[in-house]
Amino acid sequence: MTTLDDTPNKQEIFADGFWHNNAIFAQLLGMCPLLGVTTNAENGFWMGLATLLVLIGSNLIVSLVRGLIPDEVRIPAYIVIIASLVTVVELTMNAWMHEMYLILGLFIPLIVVNCAILGRAEAFASKNTVTNSLVDAVAMGLGFTFALLLLGGVRELLGQGELFGFDIFGSSYPDVLLFILPPGAFIALGFILAGVNLVNIRMKKRKEALAVQQAEAAS
Amino acid sequence: MEFLYPVFIFAALALVIGVGLALASRYFHVEGDPLADTIDALLPQTQCGQCGYPGCRPYANAVAADEVSVNHCVPGGERTMLQIANIMGVEPKAIEEEETVPVVAYIREDECIGCTLCIKACPVDCIIGAPKQYHTIVTDHCTGCTLCLEPCPVDCIDMVETPELLEHWSWPVPGTKRAIKAETRKANHEGES
Amino acid sequence: MIFLSSPHMHGGNSIQLTMFSVIIALLPAAMVSVYLYGWLAVFLLTTCIGISLLTEYWMLRWMGKPTKPVWDGSAGLTGLLLALILPAAVPWWMAIFAAVFAIMLGKQLYGGLGHNPFNPALAARVVLLISFPLHMTSWIVPMHMDASLDMYGFVTSLKFFFLGPEAVKQTWDAITMASPLGYLKTELGQGVTVSQALVNYNYSTLHAFIGREAGSLGEGSALALLMGGIWLMARHTISWHIPISFIGTVAVLAALFNLINPDAYAPPMFHVLAGGLILCAFFMATDPVSSPSSSIGKIVFGVGCGVLTWVIRTYGNYPEGAMFAVVLMNMATPLIDYYVRPRVYGYKRGKQHEL
Amino acid sequence: MSFSKEQQKIALTLFVVALVAATMLAFVDKLTQAPIAEAQRATLHKNIKQVLPAHANDPIRDMFVYPVSADENLQVFLAKDKQGDVIAYAWEQVAPDGYSGSIRILMGMYVSGEVVAIRVTDHRETPGLGDWITKDMKWLDSFVGKTLANAQWLVKKDGGDFDQFTGATITPRAVVKAVHQGLLFYKNSQADLLKRAYAPPAKQAVEGGK
Amino acid sequence: MFDIWHKIQQTLHINTTSGFTGGLVHNNQYKLTGGYPIVACPMPELLMHPIKQHIGDPCEPIVVVGERVLKGQVIAKAQGYLSVPIHASTSGTVEKIGEHAIPHPSGLGMTSIFIKPDGLDEVDESLHPLPNYRSVDVVELRERIRHAGLAGLGGAVFPTFIKLVHDQKHPIETVVLNGIECEPWLTCDHQLMLEKAHEIISGLDIIMHLVEANEGIIAIEDNKPDAIVVVRKTLVDMGFGEHIRVKVLPTIYPQGGEKQLIQSVTGKEVPAGSLPLHIGVLSTNVGTSKAIYDAVCLGEPLTERVVTVSGDAVSNPTNMLVRLGTSVQFLLKQVGVESFEDLKIIHGGPMMGELLTDVGVPVVKASNGILAMHRPTIMRAHHDEEPCIRCGDCGEVCPAGLMPNLLAQHCKEDQFERAQDYNLFDCIECGACSYVCPSHIPLVHYFRYGKGQVSQIQREKTFAEESRQRSEKRDARLAQELAEKEEKRRVAKEKKEARAKALAEKEAASQAAEVAVDDATQDVSVAKPSLDNKADVNQQDDKKAEDKA
Amino acid sequence: MTEFGIILLSAVLVNNYVLTKFLGICPFLGVSTKLETAIGMSFAVMFVMTLASTASWIIQQLILIPFDILYLQTVFFILIIAALVQFVELVMHKTSPVLYQGLGIFLPLITTNCAVLGVAILNVQQDYSFFASVLYGFGAALGFGLVLVLFSGLRERLEAAPIPEVFKGSPIALITAGMMALAFMGFAGLVKV
Numbered sequence A: 001m002t003t004l005d006d007t008p009n010k011q012e013i014f015a016d017g018f019w020h021n022n023a024i025f026a027q028l029l030g031m032c033p034l035l036g037v038t039t040n041a042e043n044g045f046w047m048g049l050a051t052l053l054v055l056i057g058s059n060l061i062v063s064l065v066r067g068l069i070p071d072e073v074r075i076p077a078y079i080v081i082i083a084s085l086v087t088v089v090e091l092t093m094n095a096w097m098h099e100m101y102l103i104l105g106l107f108i109p110l111i112v113v114n115c116a117i118l119g120r121a122e123a124f125a126s127k128n129t130v131t132n133s134l135v136d137a138v139a140m141g142l143g144f145t146f147a148l149l150l151l152g153g154v155r156e157l158l159g160q161g162e163l164f165g166f167d168i169f170g171s172s173y174p175d176v177l178l179f180i181l182p183p184g185a186f187i188a189l190g191f192i193l194a195g196v197n198l199v200n201i202r203m204k205k206r207k208e209a210l211a212v213q214q215a216e217a218a219s
Numbered sequence B: 001m002e003f004l005y006p007v008f009i010f011a012a013l014a015l016v017i018g019v020g021l022a023l024a025s026r027y028f029h030v031e032g033d034p035l036a037d038t039i040d041a042l043l044p045q046t047q048c049g050q051c052g053y054p055g056c057r058p059y060a061n062a063v064a065a066d067e068v069s070v071n072h073c074v075p076g077g078e079r080t081m082l083q084i085a086n087i088m089g090v091e092p093k094a095i096e097e098e099e100t101v102p103v104v105a106y107i108r109e110d111e112c113i114g115c116t117l118c119i120k121a122c123p124v125d126c127i128i129g130a131p132k133q134y135h136t137i138v139t140d141h142c143t144g145c146t147l148c149l150e151p152c153p154v155d156c157i158d159m160v161e162t163p164e165l166l167e168h169w170s171w172p173v174p175g176t177k178r179a180i181k182a183e184t185r186k187a188n189h190e191g192e193s
Numbered sequence C: 001m002i003f004l005s006s007p008h009m010h011g012g013n014s015i016q017l018t019m020f021s022v023i024i025a026l027l028p029a030a031m032v033s034v035y036l037y038g039w040l041a042v043f044l045l046t047t048c049i050g051i052s053l054l055t056e057y058w059m060l061r062w063m064g065k066p067t068k069p070v071w072d073g074s075a076g077l078t079g080l081l082l083a084l085i086l087p088a089a090v091p092w093w094m095a096i097f098a099a100v101f102a103i104m105l106g107k108q109l110y111g112g113l114g115h116n117p118f119n120p121a122l123a124a125r126v127v128l129l130i131s132f133p134l135h136m137t138s139w140i141v142p143m144h145m146d147a148s149l150d151m152y153g154f155v156t157s158l159k160f161f162f163l164g165p166e167a168v169k170q171t172w173d174a175i176t177m178a179s180p181l182g183y184l185k186t187e188l189g190q191g192v193t194v195s196q197a198l199v200n201y202n203y204s205t206l207h208a209f210i211g212r213e214a215g216s217l218g219e220g221s222a223l224a225l226l227m228g229g230i231w232l233m234a235r236h237t238i239s240w241h242i243p244i245s246f247i248g249t250v251a252v253l254a255a256l257f258n259l260i261n262p263d264a265y266a267p268p269m270f271h272v273l274a275g276g277l278i279l280c281a282f283f284m285a286t287d288p289v290s291s292p293s294s295s296i297g298k299i300v301f302g303v304g305c306g307v308l309t310w311v312i313r314t315y316g317n318y319p320e321g322a323m324f325a326v327v328l329m330n331m332a333t334p335l336i337d338y339y340v341r342p343r344v345y346g347y348k349r350g351k352q353h354e355l
Numbered sequence D: 001m002s003f004s005k006e007q008q009k010i011a012l013t014l015f016v017v018a019l020v021a022a023t024m025l026a027f028v029d030k031l032t033q034a035p036i037a038e039a040q041r042a043t044l045h046k047n048i049k050q051v052l053p054a055h056a057n058d059p060i061r062d063m064f065v066y067p068v069s070a071d072e073n074l075q076v077f078l079a080k081d082k083q084g085d086v087i088a089y090a091w092e093q094v095a096p097d098g099y100s101g102s103i104r105i106l107m108g109m110y111v112s113g114e115v116v117a118i119r120v121t122d123h124r125e126t127p128g129l130g131d132w133i134t135k136d137m138k139w140l141d142s143f144v145g146k147t148l149a150n151a152q153w154l155v156k157k158d159g160g161d162f163d164q165f166t167g168a169t170i171t172p173r174a175v176v177k178a179v180h181q182g183l184l185f186y187k188n189s190q191a192d193l194l195k196r197a198y199a200p201p202a203k204q205a206v207e208g209g210k
Numbered sequence E: 001m002f003d004i005w006h007k008i009q010q011t012l013h014i015n016t017t018s019g020f021t022g023g024l025v026h027n028n029q030y031k032l033t034g035g036y037p038i039v040a041c042p043m044p045e046l047l048m049h050p051i052k053q054h055i056g057d058p059c060e061p062i063v064v065v066g067e068r069v070l071k072g073q074v075i076a077k078a079q080g081y082l083s084v085p086i087h088a089s090t091s092g093t094v095e096k097i098g099e100h101a102i103p104h105p106s107g108l109g110m111t112s113i114f115i116k117p118d119g120l121d122e123v124d125e126s127l128h129p130l131p132n133y134r135s136v137d138v139v140e141l142r143e144r145i146r147h148a149g150l151a152g153l154g155g156a157v158f159p160t161f162i163k164l165v166h167d168q169k170h171p172i173e174t175v176v177l178n179g180i181e182c183e184p185w186l187t188c189d190h191q192l193m194l195e196k197a198h199e200i201i202s203g204l205d206i207i208m209h210l211v212e213a214n215e216g217i218i219a220i221e222d223n224k225p226d227a228i229v230v231v232r233k234t235l236v237d238m239g240f241g242e243h244i245r246v247k248v249l250p251t252i253y254p255q256g257g258e259k260q261l262i263q264s265v266t267g268k269e270v271p272a273g274s275l276p277l278h279i280g281v282l283s284t285n286v287g288t289s290k291a292i293y294d295a296v297c298l299g300e301p302l303t304e305r306v307v308t309v310s311g312d313a314v315s316n317p318t319n320m321l322v323r324l325g326t327s328v329q330f331l332l333k334q335v336g337v338e339s340f341e342d343l344k345i346i347h348g349g350p351m352m353g354e355l356l357t358d359v360g361v362p363v364v365k366a367s368n369g370i371l372a373m374h375r376p377t378i379m380r381a382h383h384d385e386e387p388c389i390r391c392g393d394c395g396e397v398c399p400a401g402l403m404p405n406l407l408a409q410h411c412k413e414d415q416f417e418r419a420q421d422y423n424l425f426d427c428i429e430c431g432a433c434s435y436v437c438p439s440h441i442p443l444v445h446y447f448r449y450g451k452g453q454v455s456q457i458q459r460e461k462t463f464a465e466e467s468r469q470r471s472e473k474r475d476a477r478l479a480q481e482l483a484e485k486e487e488k489r490r491v492a493k494e495k496k497e498a499r500a501k502a503l504a505e506k507e508a509a510s511q512a513a514e515v516a517v518d519d520a521t522q523d524v525s526v527a528k529p530s531l532d533n534k535a536d537v538n539q540q541d542d543k544k545a546e547d548k549a
Numbered sequence F: 001m002t003e004f005g006i007i008l009l010s011a012v013l014v015n016n017y018v019l020t021k022f023l024g025i026c027p028f029l030g031v032s033t034k035l036e037t038a039i040g041m042s043f044a045v046m047f048v049m050t051l052a053s054t055a056s057w058i059i060q061q062l063i064l065i066p067f068d069i070l071y072l073q074t075v076f077f078i079l080i081i082a083a084l085v086q087f088v089e090l091v092m093h094k095t096s097p098v099l100y101q102g103l104g105i106f107l108p109l110i111t112t113n114c115a116v117l118g119v120a121i122l123n124v125q126q127d128y129s130f131f132a133s134v135l136y137g138f139g140a141a142l143g144f145g146l147v148l149v150l151f152s153g154l155r156e157r158l159e160a161a162p163i164p165e166v167f168k169g170s171p172i173a174l175i176t177a178g179m180m181a182l183a184f185m186g187f188a189g190l191v192k193v
């Protein structure tokens, strides 16, 4: 975790945003678009990208105006900033990526309330420098996109035997509708989170083992 | 530039909301923090200062103000920590020090020189005695805070384990070994005599 | 030596005893399924039970727990029940998928016996229904109905089970048929009246009772199920609360609406006998782990199941409402346990007010 | 009522933020209006093209509204050849009796009363059972070239010409019925439609705008 | 299945006169000793009398080591109201007063009075027989019962005299004699009813006389038909046909629980938080009734009681009349149990009794049975705990209408507030739930743990509250002291100044003037301290904080 | 009347916001560990969502459509919602401390809740009448509250279960939510559209 006092280096911020503090894996925020649009990997990718753009914009602006906005209207003001960024993305997608716009549907305006974005604005951008906030936004956004891609990929693969539209398991693979329908989204995400837990536990163990080794070497 | 007119509608709305919030924040301002009271009620009131604060109330204030984490009260133990964490809505943390067996102070009367220093130190006024006479500790009131140990110039105060009373005995959780308990008790007895 | 509290006597009941009683009580129904679907039923039963036990074993191994609970009968019972609620037409891999799902997700990931909030067998069946609706909504024609269908011998069954209908030179449509409930739903949608539809289907209450209608493996014979169920009640393995209130509620609702409009609402006897209501009420809704534990809570649970069953059967997309009803009520079990409690001695009903 | 400086700041901040944000949006909106309209048209056209034969006009611009009953209007899209002659119509037909609700079908119809093609645009059928109507091209193609006369408008199970799906009869039954009804509708209002199709575009545009 | 209406009533916990809800039926084969006459236990080498054998305050020994005591002599006197004295159960010398193990699950000891019998069994005659009890004052009768050391022999050992009071507000209508003896193995009450029916009924009459009740019911379960016949016959013989009768109840555990019994007999429930007397009922054990008769009519204080000595490791189980203070080891030797290896000894019945850790413990007023069981028999009941399958059997048998599985779960997770919300404290610890649990969960143990923790938490809370008050009082006192000191200094200073001034004002100044000035300053000082006080406290706190930092 | 009944049934069961529409998942996962909190949150959401759908209807009909500025829909709605929530919180804090204790702490959470903005947007998309849209908002919130409370009941039960380490916490919670969604599929078709 990065805190205010120690000026964190960029790498730490990135690792933090991408993995340790990942909106999905660690904070369980931004779940709605994650579950809602990831029937396949491609949708996940575009949704992630849209979120990434908004996140960069909002972190940038919020870190620029930090200190200027009084506490009482902090949340309304941030939210207006985020909402207008989202609207820009929405209008742009509507104009030039109409099909994806139709698929993502309601979830684009809902980026506004993607808890991860306001959360970042509040918790990070409003307290950090512009560059740090940008790094954070990119890391967070990439982490989010990664999660969306992962879930989308898993659901597409298990549900239809395909990945990005390419047949993987062959045509005899029966479509397991569970993974395409809402219940499957929850269950698949549950398993992904379990996997993340596993990785984290392994990582911790390795770190501890390393520490022990070092201690032994030192003594 | 005609298309910009609606913009003003929105900005005007924002202004109205801003004014509304500004007013509201003024008229509906509340003072005080009932949280600290709630937390204080949970603390064991040992007044031992192990939390780094001069007594329980100051610690409660600090916790309520989010200045310090919830796991510093050693006498309160895990149960208190969990309750406070619950109230504060934070993740529970491990208590930093091992929970110790309950103890009370005991003055070896023949060695006491009656300096009254311990009386001054005791936060709950449970040491009685006049100058130049033996002091005694009212065991029932002693919180076991150990604050009286340091000032004693002749080191005649011991902390002894609170004796297990039949009236206060209660069933341990199923699966607890009996032998170990009996042994420790025996050891304690021997230590005491 | 550890602290041991009274009582120092025990009645002798055990988990194993309970589970094996239920298995025994299900044997008549299993036998009827073999009578109806021949070797097909045997394959399905063995696959489900075998895979359940294996999954239980592997999960326990994986979690580093003792593997003794494999033999407490609960996994075997889950497998048995799972097989009994599947249509005879499911291929081998679906049966395996279901059994693995039931034991792994339905039970062991929640911490094993006693901790699963949902009925494992039913959860697995719901997953199959959602994932493979085709297989799960068409039922194989029972052996006695179409003598020309050569489906039930050892070899043909084996081929069918592993390779599908093509391997036995049959088309899916030729060997499957609708269940009474599904048929009625389709016909009602066409504007046919209830009585006409039942005549068209050749439905007979007697056949439904002794078990000659198409359906899931085990739900065919009300008679066999009732035998087992009543024996369990008499043994006190299950209490009467859930089955009676469940079936009673469905019957009362059906009777009421059938009285109002006999053309659009099926009669109570039909609701009770056709489909899996009896199986669900006696063996699945009574799953102790996923149902409330107080008697009065059980009645609330049963009534809830009954209402939901009737509503889903009548208005919903799934003619087989009983299964969904039970899973839905499983969700409410913790709340029922919390809010519906027996009256404590010395208190007035309701809250902690003294008598 | 007097405001402290603090409170003035609260209100003004929000005002400024909103003003800037909305202005930006207004510009972006102006910028994207045309492309969005174009994208929407293109999408619609893409759908309609699937049920219309090769044509030389813009079926969406040539759309007219046909009142089916007092409170129900039908949007009819036109396909014209190079000469400007109408060769086919397309409109949306609704099958109200699907397994879980209405099914919306876009159907194309030659002037001769022959089905060009059909596509399902919206439905709520069970995935894996009824939803083959969107995926099974062979089945959809079985409607091509059918007229009132040259087909029995029932599913095979009911003695007609159209396949049902395994385990799902209700959905295709509903679709076949709806398309059949579309044909009947066309037969009844053929003349009327033709008249409107050739009516001056200006007037239609007004009507269409409503 | 078949008695549906009854079942529905049970499920909904509707009040019925046909019995209490829940309960279970034990196998009757364990009643081994029924029908064998009571035999007297020989005199042991040493008798040990713990100074507390009843619910309430411990007694205070009034004998000294070496003193000779007589049988029936008070050796420890009652302290406080809720207490009854303890008597020597034979004549002999006080050998020692000190810690000794007692039948208690903790294994902790208690101050006991050791008496070495001299074999003479000389009786202390101070309590003379009073066959004509109707002639004496009720208050005196009660005092006599107290003096005789009577505490309920049904198991709870509640000082009997407290119950035997006629309260104007809550007149007692019915006295119920508890002859249920629902615990398996135990038959001491059964045998007592067979042999001492006359005494029991006389005791009941004394009770009814004391509380002015006009209905007496002797409740007996239908598995003791011989006792029913004997008691009925004795009633007729004694001419009590009118207002004392026998009520036969079905054999369901725990029919003998006071509240359950009252519900079975009268159809009324004892409201939560109330006592039986609030609904006009008094219940007491048949043994207690006999002891009352002994105390009143024969002038014998409580020095011995009937104990069932049985268990599957006992070859010739019996009911024995045992002197209080006899060691369990000695008692078991009488029935041929010599070696205690691989045995478990239960004090009381198997459903509610305690496992003994030490066979040296004495028989006390509460001991209604000593059971020597083979270790495997006992350990079968304490099978490893398996996960709860939530079958609800435990709730079905619970006579209190609780949900034992959830209750135990909350106790296990230390969620005591939840547990109390599920009425933890209404559990009577009858053990029926543990008995039926297929998963062998030690439910009662969890409840006991929970109850213990709750009272401990309560104790800690009270202590914390007291400590806070003390600490606050101390702070206030210190502040006060500081203020006073300050004030004194100021006053002294002013005085000095005044004096100087006065001096300057020539020697002509009179003494009276000085006094007046003094008075005035003192007036001021009264008004001020409160302000100073506060500041001081703050200062002090700050200083403390600094010190700490 | 039946129309309203259908709106309600559809919003509560058939098209449940959490389980079939994927809206408001974060609070669904975040505030469901304790029953009492879940109930508090449910009421707070019900309050805010009904308010939000009312406000959004008014804005849509009175401002956005007349001025043809639908592109400002999102900003308008979210600003109004945020302001409303904050205002309600301030007022509640001042006027009814008891209610604030129960609901107030959830209010800030709700601002950033998809379900609330979702109800505003979906509501105006459906062209309901005023009363119907209020009902729709209420129904959606009721559905949210229902599954939230059910879910928290289940999670309380899971708390005590010996769940394998890697599945403890959110993984098993999500799997449970998946099971709930499966069960809710049973309601499919109750309302034909």
Ligand SMILES: Cc1cc2nc3c(=O)[nH]c(=O)nc-3n(C[C@H](O)[C@H](O)[C@H](O)COP(=O)(O)O)c2cc1C
Pocket (backbone or CB within 6 Å): C133, C137, C138, C177, C178, C182, C183, C185, C186, C317, C318, C319, C320, D099, D100, D125, D126, D127, D129, D130, D131, D164, D165, D166, D167, D168, D169, D170, D171, D172
């Ligand atoms: C859960 C479920 C979903 C179904 N969905 C559909 C559907 O979407 N379309 C359909 O035509 N039939 C559906 N059916 C099947 C119908 O109930 C009916 O059995 C079928 O249409 C009859 O066709 P058959 O004669 O080919 O078996 C569904 C059945 C079930 C149990």
Ligand SMILES: Cc1cc2nc3c(=O)[nH]c(=O)nc-3n(C[C@H](O)[C@H](O)[C@H](O)COP(=O)(O)O)c2cc1C
Pocket (backbone or CB within 6 Å): E055, E152, E154, E155, E156, E157, E158, E162, E163, E164, E257, E258, E259, E275, E276, E277, E282, E283
């Ligand atoms: C603190 C306390 C006070 C009691 N006071 C009375 C009383 O005033 N009158 C009475 O008849 N019984 C009184 N009882 C006795 C109980 O009603 C009951 O008879 C006794 O606890 C033994 O019953 P048991 O073995 O079923 O627990 C009292 C019990 C306790 C624990």
Ligand SMILES: Cc1cc2nc3c(=O)[nH]c(=O)nc-3n(C[C@H](O)[C@H](O)[C@H](O)COP(=O)(O)O)c2cc1C
Pocket (backbone or CB within 6 Å): E151, E152, E153, E154, E155, E156, E157, E158, E178, E179, E180, E181, E182, E183, E189, E254, E255, E256, E257, E258, E259, E283, E284, E285, E286, E288, E289, E352, E428, E429, E430
């Ligand atoms: C579960 C349970 C079972 C009991 N069984 C009996 C019993 O069988 N016989 C009996 O005399 N007392 C039994 N008691 C004790 C009675 O509740 C009550 O204490 C006694 O009848 C009061 O009489 P006493 O004061 O004379 O002992 C039982 C208590 C409980 C909690």
Ligand SMILES: Cc1cc2nc3c(=O)[nH]c(=O)nc-3n(C[C@H](O)[C@H](O)[C@H](O)CO)c2cc1C
Pocket (backbone or CB within 6 Å): C018, C019, C022, C074, C075, C077, C078, C079, C081, C107, C112, C113, C114, C115, C116, C119, C120, C121, C122, C237, C238, C283, C284, C285, C286, C287, C288, C289, C290
């Ligand atoms: C009366 C009774 C009914 C049962 N019903 C089911 C059931 O419907 N489905 C199932 O998977 N297990 C059932 N079991 C077995 C057992 O409870 C199940 O494996 C647990 O749910 C797993 O924790 C039943 C057990 C009993 C005693």
Ligand code: SF4
Pocket (backbone or CB within 6 Å): B043, B044, B045, B046, B047, B048, B049, B050, B051, B052, B053, B054, B055, B056, B057, B059, B072, B073, B074, B075, B076
């Ligand atoms: S450590 Fe705990 S008991 Fe000691 S002073 Fe601090 S809060 Fe009080």
Ligand code: SF4
Pocket (backbone or CB within 6 Å): B104, B105, B121, B122, B123, B124, B125, B126, B127, B137, B141, B142, B143, B144, B145, B146, B147, B148, B149
């Ligand atoms: S006597 Fe000593 S240990 Fe006890 S409370 Fe006083 S200062 Fe603390």
Ligand code: SF4
Pocket (backbone or CB within 6 Å): C293, E387, E388, E389, E390, E391, E392, E393, E394, E395, E404, E405, E433, E436, E437, E438, E439, E440, E441, E443
């Ligand atoms: S009897 Fe045992 S297994 Fe059954 S519910 Fe009670 S505690 Fe659980």
Ligand code: SF4
Pocket (backbone or CB within 6 Å): E394, E397, E398, E399, E400, E401, E402, E404, E426, E427, E428, E429, E430, E431, E432, E433, E434, E443, E444, E447
């Ligand atoms: S021990 Fe307590 S919970 Fe168990 S049956 Fe007896 S009264 Fe009920």
Ligand code: FES
Pocket (backbone or CB within 6 Å): A029, A030, A031, A032, A033, A113, A114, A115, A116, F023, F024, F025, F026, F027, F112, F113, F114, F115
């Ligand atoms: S993303 Fe929907 S509530 Fe958080």
